[in-house]
Amino acid sequence: MPIPLDSALPDARERTRAFFDALPRTARIVVFCHFDADGLGAGAVFGRALPRMGFEDVRVVPSGRGENAFTDAARTRLRALRPDALVVTDLGVNREGVLEGVPTLYVDHHRPDGEPEGAAVVLGYEWEPIPASAWLAYEILRPLAEIDDLSWIAAVGTMSDLGDKAPWDELPALRREWTAKWLREAVTAVNAARRASAFDIQTPLELLMTAAHPREIAEGDAEAVARLRGYRAEVQAELSVARKRAPLFSATQPWALVPLDSPCQIHPLIAQQWRGRLADRVVIAANRGYLPGTVAFSARTARRDLVLPELLRAVDIGPVGPEFGRGHDQASGGQLPTAQFNRLVDALGFDERARA
Numbered sequence: 001m002p003i004p005l006d007s008a009l010p011d012a013r014e015r016t017r018a019f020f021d022a023l024p025r026t027a028r029i030v031v032f033c034h035f036d037a038d039g040l041g042a043g044a045v046f047g048r049a050l051p052r053m054g055f056e057d058v059r060v061v062p063s064g065r066g067e068n069a070f071t072d073a074a075r076t077r078l079r080a081l082r083p084d085a086l087v088v089t090d091l092g093v094n095r096e097g098v099l100e101g102v103p104t105l106y107v108d109h110h111r112p113d114g115e116p117e118g119a120a121v122v123l124g125y126e127w128e129p130i131p132a133s134a135w136l137a138y139e140i141l142r143p144l145a146e147i148d149d150l151s152w153i154a155a156v157g158t159m160s161d162l163g164d165k166a167p168w169d170e171l172p173a174l175r176r177e178w179t180a181k182w183l184r185e186a187v188t189a190v191n192a193a194r195r196a197s198a199f200d201i202q203t204p205l206e207l208l209m210t211a212a213h214p215r216e217i218a219e220g221d222a223e224a225v226a227r228l229r230g231y232r233a234e235v236q237a238e239l240s241v242a243r244k245r246a247p248l249f250s251a252t253q254p255w256a257l258v259p260l261d262s263p264c265q266i267h268p269l270i271a272q273q274w275r276g277r278l279a280d281r282v283v284i285a286a287n288r289g290y291l292p293g294t295v296a297f298s299a300r301t302a303r304r305d306l307v308l309p310e311l312l313r314a315v316d317i318g319p320v321g322p323e324f325g326r327g328h329d330q331a332s333g334g335q336l337p338t339a340q341f342n343r344l345v346d347a348l349g350f351d352e353r354a355r356a
């Protein structure tokens, strides 16, 4: 049974307070966050709130292109920063943990794969409504620092993950306060940067870490704005091609697949586009141009009776990495070596046109 968000929050706030109370203010805290607008938003809320709580050494580190938090590549990168504590947000929760021996607070809303022993976990997945990570970060830090001026960052992350009508009671007021147009522009700009072939995360992160208003992301620093406009144009051009691709249908199961070949991370948007049009199906948008030798794919469904992580991981395609079949009940995906991806689409009942 899901717990109402309002009843879950006091306990989550207490766990957050206890985690930071146990750390000396000189501790190096690394905030490891997902690279999308929700993850960067959550990262920026921590990155700006923790110094206000007196912490002197705070770094925000987004995940890399195609990188899962629970892999050796990520661990090596983080270990090199010699953190005394970690905040891991919008990257999932896995019993393996990220860095052994380093106190870690997880702030997340994805379907978990167990919990690491001894970690502090704030997990909105079991709540009703399920919050976005940036919204969750904002709510748990509110009692610990004066962060009302950061509410727009939480709104940006929330609108990016859950749409303009996200079920956050405060969102209508935040949209009035910060202007819905500027919030939406900020969502688009931040997401375009990670979707573009350049995979530029630093530009939007710096803006989220410094801007006083979402308008600054669309109309502030001239160089950054020009860069973000370029990313938007590239992503738009790639999307307009991809939107015309016709889906393929499985002969035996309620799956559809849209094959893509783009250097941009547009597959989640294409899967989302077809989710509503093919409401009785699971739609996979599969992109073989995003990572070399790999098919990156997003799966979406409008069907509430299906749990996509379970469905995907039930298919026998041999050993898979930790990024395969994670996420949300109706929104999952992964990346697979081409041969293994082809086994997946064969098993799902597609013909050879679906192979990458």
Ligand SMILES: [Mn+2]
Pocket (backbone or CB within 6 Å): 038, 039, 090, 109, 132, 133, 161
């Ligand atoms: Mn998220």
